[in-house]
Amino acid sequence: MIRRIVICTSYLPYDDRDPPPIMEVEDLVNFCKTKSWDLLVECDSNSHHSVWGSSDVNPSGESLLEYLMTTELQLLNRGSQPTFRNNVREEVIDITLCTSSIVHKIKGWRVSGETSLSDNCHILFMLSEGAIHAISYRDPKATNLYRSELTIDIEGISQHKFRDQDEIESSVTFLHRSIISSYEKSCPLKVKKEYTFQ
Template sequence: MVEIVAYAKERLDLLLTCDVNSHHLVWSSTNINPKEESLFNFVMSAELHILNRGTEPTFLDFRKQEILNITLCTGGVVDLVEGWRVSSELSGSDHRQVRFALEQIQKEEKLGRNPRKTN
């Protein structure tokens, strides 16, 4: 993960939805321990943004409900993510689906021809 984030920061933007199986009060889990504090410190030192919103659990079973999935991104993506939410649809798993949309990016097209590709 450290290498992926380092590579992305130099070359591209990054958007990750992760089953971290990690509790932290920052993403509205019910508790925290040293393992989770380590993940949180990495997220902060890598300057990643946590996109989770609300307190809807991402994990449900007959014993407990918890937020174990987080969505992370680099700064260039944070304003493009819209409507982050935990879906109420059945997923076939004890983890619920995380849903969001990405704002459409308009690229300016440059028209022209390449004489080498002309038949």
């Protein structure tokens, strides 16, 4: 049986007022669960917890771990080699998560010793051969109608005078949806068949 695997990266801001995870991650986890799709997440969590090898535990780490315990996501991190390094400190803040049904397909999780072009180190792992037969993706370079699609969508709210906070919030929600739908219309999904990770 062929199952769909959603692969994503996520950044959890260190200065967010709300505890992690961000709403988009929760929505994606819930969406994949309702569709019975597998999920693989590489996450710059900016959260510290000894469970994933950090040197200490901070409130955002506690909050993130509490959330993960309510999901079917499994932590793939191994050891305590820092995933973040700068001149001042180093720490484990990047985590890799996946649904339990594909844990056995992911091999050799490790932090690369190679220099990266950021403070975050490269995370390496392999999906076992045959785990992926086709990948759906969007090519942002092929996006050429985005502005015109978005302009048509938001024409009504650009001239609107807002009377209260509810109108502002509903317009923000509408704008958010318009940005996504305009992107999806102007940059349709493509499928690459028989793609296998080595």
